[in-house]
Amino acid sequence: MRVTKDAKGAGAPAPFGRVVNVTKTFDTAGQPVPAVKDVSFQFRKGDLIALLGPSGCGKTTVLKMMGGLIPASGGLLELDGKAIDAPFPGVGVVFQAPTLMPWRSVLGNVLFPMEVIGKNDARAKTRAREILKLVGLDGFENAYPRQLSGGMQQRVALCRAIIHEPSILLMDEPFGALDELTRLEMNDLLLDLRRVTGATVLFVTHSISEAIYLSDQVVVFSKRPAVIVKELAIEIPYPRSSKTRFLPEFIELERQAGVALGIVHQ
């Protein structure tokens, strides 16, 4: 397996999460269709890892396997020393669409995970209000989702994903449906939330600059079936800001990712 973090020095702790030679083949109308082929990477606790690749390449499949939502056809996925083959406690998910429950208020949506795990107590409500405030939605606790804009709804979805303090946050192109300005705003918001919660994040995106801006590590996938074509360690220190995007090393990383994706020629 390739070691990606060697630049950060030897003697690094054992990885928090590992994906080892993972393969996924779907059965479509009796035909085996390979979606993911022999994928391996690893990450540390608290890292933000972007899975970057063209649309429909199978990176979402990797994400779902990491959450135990679909089983791998071969290989091993591991989190905190435990093999993953089914849904497990401590997972937060964010989808491309906010996917809120229209019949619940903002607060009710955020508290949904707590309700399911039986911890919907006063402390949970306080925490829900705190993180809603953190994302700038204080005052909207009792609004219904359809009274909010798309960006606001996605913020609620973010709060819902972190309310139960998951050990891993899985995000599937969460800002892909938002307009560019909102998307930039949400990028910074995500980094803030991560700083506060210390969550480990796997983030699927097809935006090169978003991947680099957010991450400690970018895993670049090829077209379907997904194989890893490059791994980039992003050494730009946090906190990052709009200036980050114009740093020479940022632009160089964008170029490297573009080359790996085959959209920039050397």
Next chain:
Amino acid sequence: MSKHAARFLYPFAGTLIIILAWHYYVVLFHVPVVVLPTPMQVLQAMVKEWKVLIEEGWITALECIYGFALAMAIGIPIAVIMTYSRIANQMFYPLLVASQSIPKVAVAPILLVWFGTGIKSKLAMAFVIAFFPVVVDTATGLRSTSPELIELARSLQCTRLQTFFKIQLPSALPSIFSGAKIAVTLSVIGAVIGEFIGSNEGLGNLLLTANSQLNSPLVWASLTVLSVLGVILYGFVVVAERLLMPWAVDADPKH
């Protein structure tokens, strides 16, 4: 404000035009009262016979309400079973769809034999006709739950019951209510068919009796009360919908 007024003003004006056209048609062309009474004669019949109309209307209303309630109480669980059991679905869904090709009126005499001339055969008829849309719309609603919400439930390790009651059932509510609205309207038709086939009470019976006596103002009065009954029952469903789905109502998109 003017928009608000228009919402009431235009339908009112439209109704008035039809009533006036009706009135002048009868008066100008000397249409005999047996063929078509004037709106005024119908109104007079309603005032004169109000007690009978209310009494018979109440009976018909009960038949509709019981039949409708039964259609909901049986139709929703059947839709749930059909949605979650593949085998049950494959065994009975084609049969259910095929059964809809039977003209409901043709079933009425059989129901009469089974349940007698009392209220039971009428509510059975209302049930038979109102049942199908409840099943179909509930099943559609349950199937249309967002796959992402189901995935969210899986990632949180929701039990099947949690997934059903917290996600799928509320997701299906809008569909269930659109089925209920159709069902409640059909239940009135069912009740009247039942009364036509064999009954000595109810608005359908009153209508037939008045018709045989060539008392057409009373025929039209019965018809009017029947349609008012339909509107009231429909209104109840709409009120229930607003109470159970407040999120769908106050949301005139972004005030």
